Amino acid sequence: MKTLWFHLMPYTELPDDFRENNHSVWVDIDSKLFDPERAHHMYNDFIDELEYAAEVGFDGVCVNEHHSNGYGLMPSPNLIGSALARGTSDTAILILGNSLGLYNPPLRVAEEMAMIDCISGGRMIAGFPIGTPMDTCFAYGQNPSMLRQRYLEAHDVIMRAWQEDEVFSFNGRFNQLRYVNIWPRPIQKPHPPIWIPGGGANETLSWCAENDYVFCALSYFGYDSAKGVLGAYKHALDEAGKDQNPFRSGYLQFVGVAESRAEAERIYREPAEYFYERCLHLYPGFTDAPGYRTESTIRRQLEAAGPGGGVGALGTMKAPKLKDIVDRGYLVLGDPDEVATRLREIAKDLNIGNLMTLLQFGNMDKDTTKYNTRLFAERVMPQIADLFEDDWENRWWPTPMESAARTVPQAVAG
Amino acid sequence: MSDQEERSVEVNGHPCRVWEKGSGEPLGVLPGIGGAPRWTPFMETLSAERRVIVPSLPGFPGALGHDILDSHLDWMVATHELLMGAGLEGADLVGASVGGAIAADAVAIWPTIARRLVLISPYGLYDEHDMGIDPFAVRPPDIGQCLSANAEAYGSVFGVPEDEDRVDWLVTLSRAQEAAARILWPLGDTRLEKRLCRIGVPTLLLWGDRDQIIPRSYADRFAAGINADTRIETIPGAGHLADIDEPAATAAAILKFLD
Numbered sequence: 001m002k003t004l005w006f007h008l009m010p011y012t013e014l015p016d017d018f019r020e021n022n023h024s025v026w027v028d029i030d031s032k033l034f035d036p037e038r039a040h041h042m043y044n045d046f047i048d049e050l051e052y053a054a055e056v057g058f059d060g061v062c063v064n065e066h067h068s069n070g071y072g073l074m075p076s077p078n079l080i081g082s083a084l085a086r087g088t089s090d091t092a093i094l095i096l097g098n099s100l101g102l103y104n105p106p107l108r109v110a111e112e113m114a115m116i117d118c119i120s121g122g123r124m125i126a127g128f129p130i131g132t133p134m135d136t137c138f139a140y141g142q143n144p145s146m147l148r149q150r151y152l153e154a155h156d157v158i159m160r161a162w163q164e165d166e167v168f169s170f171n172g173r174f175n176q177l178r179y180v181n182i183w184p185r186p187i188q189k190p191h192p193p194i195w196i197p198g199g200g201a202n203e204t205l206s207w208c209a210e211n212d213y214v215f216c217a218l219s220y221f222g223y224d225s226a227k228g229v230l231g232a233y234k235h236a237l238d239e240a241g242k243d244q245n246p247f248r249s250g251y252l253q254f255v256g257v258a259e260s261r262a263e264a265e266r267i268y269r270e271p272a273e274y275f276y277e278r279c280l281h282l283y284p285g286f287t288d289a290p291g292y293r294t295e296s297t298i299r300r301q302l303e304a305a306g307p308g309g310g311v312g313a314l315g316t317m318k319a320p321k322l323k324d325i326v327d328r329g330y331l332v333l334g335d336p337d338e339v340a341t342r343l344r345e346i347a348k349d350l351n352i353g354n355l356m357t358l359l360q361f362g363n364m365d366k367d368t369t370k371y372n373t374r375l376f377a378e379r380v381m382p383q384i385a386d387l388f389e390d391d392w393e394n395r396w397w398p399t400p401m402e403s404a405a406r407t408v409p410q411a412v413a414g
Numbered sequence: 415m416s417d418q419e420e421r422s423v424e425v426n427g428h429p430c431r432v433w434e435k436g437s438g439e440p441l442g443v444l445p446g447i448g449g450a451p452r453w454t455p456f457m458e459t460l461s462a463e464r465r466v467i468v469p470s471l472p473g474f475p476g477a478l479g480h481d482i483l484d485s486h487l488d489w490m491v492a493t494h495e496l497l498m499g500a501g502l503e504g505a506d507l508v509g510a511s512v513g514g515a516i517a518a519d520a521v522a523i524w525p526t527i528a529r530r531l532v533l534i535s536p537y538g539l540y541d542e543h544d545m546g547i548d549p550f551a552v553r554p555p556d557i558g559q560c561l562s563a564n565a566e567a568y569g570s571v572f573g574v575p576e577d578e579d580r581v582d583w584l585v586t587l588s589r590a591q592e593a594a595a596r597i598l599w600p601l602g603d604t605r606l607e608k609r610l611c612r613i614g615v616p617t618l619l620l621w622g623d624r625d626q627i628i629p630r631s632y633a634d635r636f637a638a639g640i641n642a643d644t645r646i647e648t649i650p651g652a653g654h655l656a657d658i659d660e661p662a663a664t665a666a667a668i669l670k671f672l673d
Contacts, residue, residue, distance in 0.1 A: 137599070138551065145596035146484065173484050285551040289599075291592035298588050302581045 001347055001387035002397065004060035004094055005053035005373065006252060006356045009046045009080075010071040012363040013038055014278045019319065024283035025070040026134040039073065045366045046073075047080065051087045052370055053359075056377035060092035062356055064197070065099055065131070067139035071279030078112040085120035086409045092398045093120055096197050096216065096356075097127020101147045102140050105175050106154035107182055110161040114186045121407075122187035122400035127195045127216075128155060130204070134282070137289040145291030148203070150174050162191045193396045195250060195354075200229035201297045202236075209233070209240035214354065214396045216250035220280065222329035223346050226251055230350045246353035246387075247394040253346070254331040254358045257375040261334045267368060269322045272331050274362030277319035336379030343384050353388045354396075416453045418461070423469065423499030425492045426483075431476025432500045433468040436461030441672070442469070442502040446511030446534065446655055447549065447561060449474030449590040451583070452571050456661035463669050469500040471516065473593025475586050480593040486519075486604055489597055493520050494527070503527060506672050510534035510657050511627075512594045515604050518636075522609035531617040532668050535628045535654050539610075539635050540603035546627040549654075550595050563624040563653035564660070571658050602628070610639030617644045618671040622652030622659060645671065 014025075014033065022030060050061045063080045066072030074080055081095045093116065098109045117124040130136070130151050137144045153172045160168065160180070167181040186192050195214040198204045208215040215233050217226040230249060237244060254275075256268035293301075325331045332342050347355060359376055360369040400406070418435035433453060441464040443457060450457075450468055460466045472492055473480025483489050493516050497503065507528035509517025514536025521528050552560050562568035574583045597604065617640050619633045630648070637644040647667050652659040 141600045143596060143599040144550075145481070145592045145599070149481070149484075283551075284553055285556075288553060290550055290588070290595040295585060295589065299581060299585055302584055 001384055001389070002059040002092075002247070002354045002394070003381055003384065004062045004092070004354065004356045005050065005058040006062040006064075006096075006358050007046055007050055007360055008064070008066075008071055008358065009042070009073040010275070010279055010362060011039070011073060012042060012365075014070055014274075014363075018278045019281045022281065024286060025279055025281045026066075027068050027138045027283070027286045029068060029070045033070070042073065046360075047083055047087065049360055049366060049369050049373070050080070050084055053373050053377075054084070054088035054091035056374055057381065058091060058373075058377060060094050060125070061088065062094040062096055064096045064127070065129070065135065067135045069134070069139075071275070078116060081116045081124070082119060085116050085123070087412065088120075089408065089412050090403070091123065092125055093123050094125040094195065095127050096125075096195060096218075097129050099131030099136055099151075100128050100154035100158070101130065101142055101150035102136060103154065105177060106157050107161055107177070107180065109154070110158040110182050111184070113192065114162070114182060114184045117186040117188060117192055118184050120400070123398050124186075124188070124192050125195055125396075125398055126192045127197055129197045133289040133292045134286045137292060138286050143291075144289035146174070147292065148294065152207075159191060162186055187401060188399055193398060195396070197250075200232055201294050202232070202300065203294050203296065205233045205236040206239065209236040209242050212242070214248055214250055216252070216354070216356065217350075217352075218252045218356075220254070220275075220330060222253065222331070223350070224329055226350060230352065234351070244351060245392045246347075246351045247392055247396050249350070249352040250354035250356055251346070251350055251352040252356045252358065253343070254361055255339060255343070255372070255376060255380075256331055256333040256359075257336055257339050257372055257380060259335060261338065264333045264335070265322065268331070268333060268364075268372075271362035271364035271368070272322055272325050273319070276325060276330070279362060280317070281319075336375060337383070339376075340380045340383035343380065344387065347384065347387055353392065353394065355384070418453050418457070423496055425472060425477075425495045425499070426479050428472060428479030429477065430472060430479070430496055431470045433457070434465065436463070436465045438464045440465045440467050440502060440505040442467050442497065442500065442505050442507040442528070444469070444471065444507070444509040444513030444517050445474065446513050446657070447591070447594045448572055448587060448655075449476075449593075450571075451475040451586060451590075452575075454571055454658060454661065455567075456657040456665055459661055459665035460668065464672075467500050467502055467505070469496045469502070471496065471513070471593065473596065474590045480589075480596055483596065486597075489516065490519055490523055494524060497527060504529055506530045506532070508532040508534065508668060509536060511654060512537050512597055514538070515597070515602075515606060518613060519604060519606055519609060521615060522606070522612040525612060525614055528615055530672060531613065531615050532620065532671065533617060533636065534620045534656050534664065535622060535625050536619075536636065537598055537602040537628065538604045538606035539632055540601045541629075541631065541635070544629045544631050546625070546629050549627055550591075550599065560626055561654045562659050563622065563651060564658070567659050567661070568655070607639065610636070611641045613640045614642045616642055618668065619644060619646045620656055620664060620667055621646070621648050622654060622656035623648045623650050624652060625654045625656070627654040
């Protein structure tokens with residue numbers, strides 16, 4: 001099994017009364033709460049933490065895109081990805097990813113990802129999310145009724161731009177390009193691995209299966225939340241006539257490891273409660289936009305759950321305390337053996353070959369993050385790394401240049 | 415009371431429902447946000463005096479095909495086909511909210527398509543110093559309180575009927591919201607300002623005095639831009655959907671104007 005270290009890059013100094021006195025952590029969060037000089041430290045700590053994860057042996061490091069968001073300080077994950085391409089040497093770099101519908105022309109994504117692939121020597125995984133309503137429709141003003149159509153067309157432009165040998169023209173509904181000819185071009189052929197994070201719209205699951213892409217179930221609500229989505233993905237794979245190779249799927253999990261469970265509870269209580277109380281304090285009106293969810297998703301959710309549905313639960317949930325966060329499985333917490341046992345169960349049950357761990361969350365400081373990361377790498381990873389490796393071929397992992405053929409950046413060489 | 419005739423006009427290969435009731439000179443009605451899932455008391459009152467024709471724009475209840483309309487030009491060409499197919503060329507035309515933005519633009523682009531125009535809290539313009547509530551950032555069930563000042567009247571139009579499938583009904587309403595967003599996202603500004611001066615027919619501007627979505631100041635901007643006689647009237651007690659909140663008063667103002 002591949003284990004990746006995922007950073008959301010949360011602003012770690014939201015005030016204690018954030019939930020009481022602010023409308024939303026996302027979209028219209030108070031800009032006066034952002035201190036750029038504190039962010040200087042946060043960004044550099046966060047990049048250090050990602051590089052540390054690479055150093056202690058994680059298979060991949062992972063960054064993602066959010067806008068106007070108090071728990072995600074990466075409007076451009078490509079900027080961090082390019083820093084990681086220089087600051088790491090063998091780890092896969094998962095950009096999960098660029099919200100394709102936002103970029104006009106989407107060639108910008110093809111170019112920047114090709115740059116990261118070149119700088120890293122072919123270590124990049126390209127993630128293509130549609131993006132949340134908060135990011136795409138409200139913060140970036142995209143029309144929710146056209147977002148999916150734009151996304152799919154952008155995907156087509158990028159995939160052709162990466163693969164076609166000749167200059168070509170593209171005449172789409174939203175993009176008209178007379179000369180498509182990106183420089184640079186990705187090292188990995190025919191293209192970098194494609195991973196699709198999503199909430200599980202029926203159309204996305206089928207599209208992933210048909211295109212032979214990895215689907216990643218990203219939620220902050222653990223196993224119970226992912227089970228339905230990944231079950232639906234299994235079904236979509238069957239429908240598309242694809243095998244149930246676990247490396248086709250990814251899953252995100254908060255994890256807190258310490259020498260004992262009591263110690264873990266002591267260390268991770270504050271950052272976990274900070275995350276669920278402040279970082280998920282979201283105005284429900286921003287959690288959906290007319291046309292964002294597909295009609296079949298709306299129908300399925302109405303049939304299953306009654307009025308509302310969608311990601312709206314995010315905005316209306318009461319902030320849980322540590323006991324509930326752990327009991328509900330949002331956070332897997334404990335000593336290394338306990339954590340490894342639970343993660344093995346989850347991975348087998350969900351049939352996921354790619355585990356994305358959140359070992360920094362909320363306002364966790366750098367020392368604690370490194371402790372959690374090191375303990376996981378040394379004592380948990382060896383207990384889960386063998387999963388699926390002998391039984392399945394992983395065709396969705398980067399194929400970099402040979403180490404000997406790659407240059408060593410000065411920063412890494414020291 | 416729902417004994418209106420129903421037919422269909424094909425627009426881009428998709429059927430669009432057209433309701434009709436009454437006799438006399440034709441009077442077109444383009445409904446507002448949410449469209450017309452039911453024949454409304456407003457339509458019924460008008461139909462006592464005029465031949466009321468209510469076409470559904472693509473994506474609004476009774477009509478499909480919004481998801482192939484990618485630009486404002488696409489929407490306006492579809493509107494033209496619908497109005498012509500509904501037999502509304504040269505008729506008096508009422509447009510509410512999103513339907514108001516479309517009706518105003520139709521007259522700006524094809525000046526003889528309507529004889530007179532009635533706009534009920536129309537979208538289409540934008541003033542960054544005077545913005546109403548963004549209805550697209552409000553989820554059900556709160557959306558009703560935003561659009562309407564009369565919960566009972568709103569519920570009687572948009573509430574799930576006993577003899578309808580709940581999920582089908584809610585999917586229809588959700589599709590109507592999407593179609594409106596497809597036209598208006600994110601600011602409600604269809605760039606109508608550039609074409610407003612091409613409207614050369616007498617125009618009545620109606621505003622609910624409790625409209626939270628489009629401030630009353632927009633009525634003055636419409637009146638200043640339109641190149642013909644305009645009259646502004648407010649409907650007491652009505653929200654953004656004045657024709658739904660106060661059907662009698664809204665219909666009376668329109669019939670008086672068209673008399």
